[in-house]
Amino acid sequence: MSDDLRSIVALASCSSYDPDILSRKISSMLDQLGGLATFIRPGMKVLIKPNLLSAKDPMRAITTHPEMVAAVARMVRDLGAEVVVGDSPGGAKRGVARVWNNTGMAAMAKRENIELVSFEASGVVEHKIDGRSYFLAKPAVEADAIISIPKLKTHVLTLMTGAIKNMFGLIPGFRKANYHKQHPKPSDFAQVVVDILSLCPPQLTIMDAILAMEGDGPSSGTPRWTNLLLASADPVALDAVAAEIIGLRPDKVPTTKIASDAGLGYGWVEAVDIVGERLADVRIHDFKLTSNRMMELLPKFLVKIIDPYVWVRPAITSSDCTKCNTCVDSCPVGALSGPKGEIPSFDYDKCINCWCCHELCPSKAVFVDQSWLARKFIR
Numbered sequence: 001m002s003d004d005l006r007s008i009v010a011l012a013s014c015s016s017y018d019p020d021i022l023s024r025k026i027s028s029m030l031d032q033l034g035g036l037a038t039f040i041r042p043g044m045k046v047l048i049k050p051n052l053l054s055a056k057d058p059m060r061a062i063t064t065h066p067e068m069v070a071a072v073a074r075m076v077r078d079l080g081a082e083v084v085v086g087d088s089p090g091g092a093k094r095g096v097a098r099v100w101n102n103t104g105m106a107a108m109a110k111r112e113n114i115e116l117v118s119f120e121a122s123g124v125v126e127h128k129i130d131g132r133s134y135f136l137a138k139p140a141v142e143a144d145a146i147i148s149i150p151k152l153k154t155h156v157l158t159l160m161t162g163a164i165k166n167m168f169g170l171i172p173g174f175r176k177a178n179y180h181k182q183h184p185k186p187s188d189f190a191q192v193v194v195d196i197l198s199l200c201p202p203q204l205t206i207m208d209a210i211l212a213m214e215g216d217g218p219s220s221g222t223p224r225w226t227n228l229l230l231a232s233a234d235p236v237a238l239d240a241v242a243a244e245i246i247g248l249r250p251d252k253v254p255t256t257k258i259a260s261d262a263g264l265g266y267g268w269v270e271a272v273d274i275v276g277e278r279l280a281d282v283r284i285h286d287f288k289l290t291s292n293r294m295m296e297l298l299p300k301f302l303v304k305i306i307d308p309y310v311w312v313r314p315a316i317t318s319s320d321c322t323k324c325n326t327c328v329d330s331c332p333v334g335a336l337s338g339p340k341g342e343i344p345s346f347d348y349d350k351c352i353n354c355w356c357c358h359e360l361c362p363s364k365a366v367f368v369d370q371s372w373l374a375r376k377f378i379r
């Protein structure tokens with residue numbers, strides 16, 4: 001990342017995934033950052049890292065739209081660099097091919113002749129930071145440059161997911177659950193995500209905020225047309241601008257705050273040059289944030305005191321549950337159980353509120369349940 005570009009975020013309005021429109025918009029944003037050639041040189045091996053959380057149609061707004069990836073890949077190739085697309089999709093246990101197919105990535109990759117790499121199968125490289133150990137996907141570590149293409153979504157654990165959180169996907173799937181287990185507090189988990197960002201930072205981030213997700217994201221919220229694209233060499237600044245757009249204070253988003261404090265980028269918009277659209281013109285005043293956000297923002301000592309009366313926890317809507325057992329398999333602490341073919345049940349004494357079950361349920365059957373007082377309080 002070049003220092004003089006760290007604080008520039010390009011912001012463009014874009015209301016369509018039409019390939020020509022996308023190419024034009026992205027190209028003009030990159031020009032405002034000095035051009036793609038500032039980041040990519042001929043002969044480089046470039047990894048494009050989208051957000052492929054689950055095997056869903058891109059119009060559900062859970063995953064990065066494949067046309068975003070196609071547009072960027074074409075530009076990278078035009079500069080004479082090689083490109084592969086990789087991620088560690090959620091639900092990889094049920095087959096990565098299903099994720100590539102359902103998210104539209106397989107068809108796009110075939111059309112554009114791009115190799116798709118699954119981090120589950122590509123091997124890992126161990127890296128340490130302050131005594132903490134991380135196993136990062138080899139294609140990410142070995143790439144000459146990473147272009148991250150996150151999706152703008154709310155997140156019940158970290159309030160929002162964007163540029164910084166997208167790098168958590170560099171950890172292959174089955175290892176991700178362990179990090180949740182070892183770091184149940186949102187701030188501790190955010191530190192894990194920031195560690196990964198610092199070990200393997202993207203050279204460039206281009207956010208798909210055309211069709212975003214509001215409500216209880218990252219998978220059970222509601223698609224919302226926000227009609228925006230953001231690009232920056234500084235993922236922290238990009239997330240800060242995205243947070244402001246949807247009505248979150250960047251310093252309340254744990255990933256942004258921790259990354260900014262660690263000097264990995266600028267986590268407040270006053271330090272950022274926003275080019276293209278004006279922030280004031282694109283703020284969304286009625287964007288629905290997560291229903292548990294007040295609990296995440298409260299001081300921990302207060303949460304402990306009010307805990308018996310004001311609680312927020314996962315629960316299952318029986319009528320939506322297909323009894324697939326994905327939530328049971330994804331719970332890092334065994335707080336969900338039940339034989340296959342039955343609706344799983346929770347052991348709330350074990351539950352660490354990591355929200356993995358909520359994130360990975362393919363049927364939106366896991367919801368954010370709240371006590372009566374919590375509902376009052378949050379409202």
Ligand code: SF4
Pocket residue numbers: 316320321322323324325326327328343344360361362363364365366
């Ligand atoms: S709650 Fe969701 S993940 Fe769990 S068994 Fe039901 S459908 Fe599957």
Ligand code: SF4
Pocket residue numbers: 314330331332333334335336346350351352353354355356357358
């Ligand atoms: S029950 Fe859900 S929220 Fe609780 S620990 Fe398990 S996966 Fe996490």
